[in-house]
Amino acid sequence: MSYMTANKGGxxxxxxxxxxxxxxxxxxxxxxxxITMTKQSYGKECKICxxxxxxxxxxxGQGSRFKKTEICTTCATIKNVCQTCVLDLQYGLPVxxxxxxxxxxxQMPTSDINKQYYVNNQEARIADSAASxxxxxxxxxxxxxxxxxxLKQLARNRSGGPNxxxxxxxxxxxxxxxxxxxxxxxxxxHELPVQNNLSNQNxxxxxxxxxxxxxxxxxxxxxxxxxxxxxxxxxVTSLFLSSLPEGITDAEIRTWFVSNVSTLEPHxxxxxxxxxxxxxxxxxxxxxxxxxxAALRCSAKMELGGQQIRVAWGRSRPKKAGTAGAGAxxxxxxxxxxxxx
Ligand SMILES: [Zn+2]
Ligand SMILES: [Zn+2]
Ligand SMILES: [Zn+2]
Numbered sequence: 001m002s003y004m005t006a007n008k009g010g011x012x013x014x015x016x017x018x019x020x021x022x023x024x025x026x027x028x029x030x031x032x033x034x035i036t037m038t039k040q041s042y043g044k045e046c047k048i049c050x051x052x053x054x055x056x057x058x059x060x061g062q063g064s065r066f067k068k069t070e071i072c073t074t075c076a077t078i079k080n081v082c083q084t085c086v087l088d089l090q091y092g093l094p095v096x097x098x099x100x101x102x103x104x105x106x107q108m109p110t111s112d113i114n115k116q117y118y119v120n121n122q123e124a125r126i127a128d129s130a131a132s133x134x135x136x137x138x139x140x141x142x143x144x145x146x147x148x149x150x151l152k153q154l155a156r157n158r159s160g161g162p163n164x165x166x167x168x169x170x171x172x173x174x175x176x177x178x179x180x181x182x183x184x185x186x187x188x189x190h191e192l193p194v195q196n197n198l199s200n201q202n203x204x205x206x207x208x209x210x211x212x213x214x215x216x217x218x219x220x221x222x223x224x225x226x227x228x229x230x231x232x233x234x235x236v237t238s239l240f241l242s243s244l245p246e247g248i249t250d251a252e253i254r255t256w257f258v259s260n261v262s263t264l265e266p267h268x269x270x271x272x273x274x275x276x277x278x279x280x281x282x283x284x285x286x287x288x289x290x291x292x293x294a295a296l297r298c299s300a301k302m303e304l305g306g307q308q309i310r311v312a313w314g315r316s317r318p319k320k321a322g323t324a325g326a327g328a329x330x331x332x333x334x335x336x337x338x339x340x341x
Contacts, residue, residue: 022056022069025082025089026162030060046072047203049119050112056083064167065187070203074123078108079207085166086206091155092163094206096215100293101154101222101300102147103260106208146301154218209262219296226299230292231313237270237291238314239298242280245305250274253281256304261297264290282314 022037029035035058043055053072060067069083076083079095088098099106109115172188174180180190205211223229230236241253250272258266268290274281285291291313298311 022054023073023076023083023089024069025085025087025092027092027164027166028060028067028082028084030058030064030167031162031164032061035060046070046075048072048075048207049115051116051119060167061164063169064164065169067167071207074119074126075207077126078119078122081207086203091151092158093151093154093218094212094215095209096206096212097154097218098151099209099262100215100219100296101150103262103297105262108208110208146303150222150300154222158218219299223296223299226311228295228299228311228313230288230295231316233316234288236314236316237286237288238282238284239291239294240280240282240312240314241302242278242310242312243307244274244279244281244309245307246279248274248276248279248281248304250281252304253283256302257283257294257297260302261294263293284314 037056037058040055040057042052044053045051046053048071051072053069055069057066057068059065067084071081071083071086073083076086079086080089081087081095082089086095087093088095091098098104107118109118169187169189171193172180172186172190174182175186175188175190176193180186180188201213202211209215220229244253253272253274254266254269257269258264268286270284270286272281272283283294285294295311295313298309302309302311
């Protein structure tokens with residue numbers, strides 16, 4: 001299957017204000033290789049960096065609605081996403097899914113002043129690399145093939161190709177209320193709305209890869225495929241690693257998590273209990289959220305010293321009245337129960 005192409009013009013465009021060609025995915029472009037676009041310089045403010053940019057508008061095929069670019073080429077290039085749907089160009093998946101699978105950390109600040117400064121800097125970098133002919137998509141960085149395998153699988157599960165359904169006209173709000181009198185002449189779609197996650201998605205969240213309901217759903221199904229569904233007991237905040245390579249240190253395990261889990265800060269790992277003789281370890285996180293993020297990353301695959309590591313959730317602590325302590329006690333009881341697996 002072919003995924004997304006950058007723009008049909010070929011090379012990446014540089015400089016948001018002077019963009020000659022938009023950066024779009026195949027789905028947003030539509031099935032017709034020859035489409036007419038209108039172009040409006042400084043037409044709108046980019047929904048991410050707030051700077052004015054060139055807005056392109058086109059109709060991606062028969063029976064589809066007009067589409068337009070929503071974010072500038074610089075922002076799209078920084079994240080390697082489509083300027084219209086803001087999905088990853090290579091896989092057609094949400095940024096949050098891509099970044100979790102590949103362990104990419106977002107460098108982009110979200111506060112107004114820092115954001116503009118960052119985008120301006122990146123724009124200069126993009127222009128430089130275009131001039132020298134080098135690739136700018138360093139945002140995508142070096143990544144484990146395990147992460148890419150997971151993304152390929154998720155992309156296949158999803159549609160297996162461009163999804164032109166996304167270009168259909170918006171739903172007719174009058175039809176939903178039984179009040180549309182325009183019949184066939186109505187430019188909107190006469191279908192009843194289905195409550196789905198995509199309907200209330202925010203473009204900034206999608207871009208920055210946070211609080212993305214679609215991503216969350218995809219990632220949790222990937223986690224369950226990998227046997228890493230978070231346990232119901234919210235007190236469980238540790239992951240159990242087994243088949244670790246000989247001579248591994250807890251520092252190496254810590255480094256792997258910090259550099260591979262996109263949202264994880266070093267202080268969020270509370271402790272690591274390594275049992276060298278049985279080649280297993282407990283990684284104890286400060287919060288349930290951190291543990292869940294780490295488990296999602298491990299759904300793709302965890303490799304250390306060229307060896308695939310088995311990852312499972314820690315077990316619940318047996319309920320004992322009056323034991324308040326965390327830490328060592330928790331680890332030991334979890335360690336003993338884990339051996340029963
Ligand atoms: Zn922008
Ligand atoms: Zn798109
Ligand atoms: Zn209607």
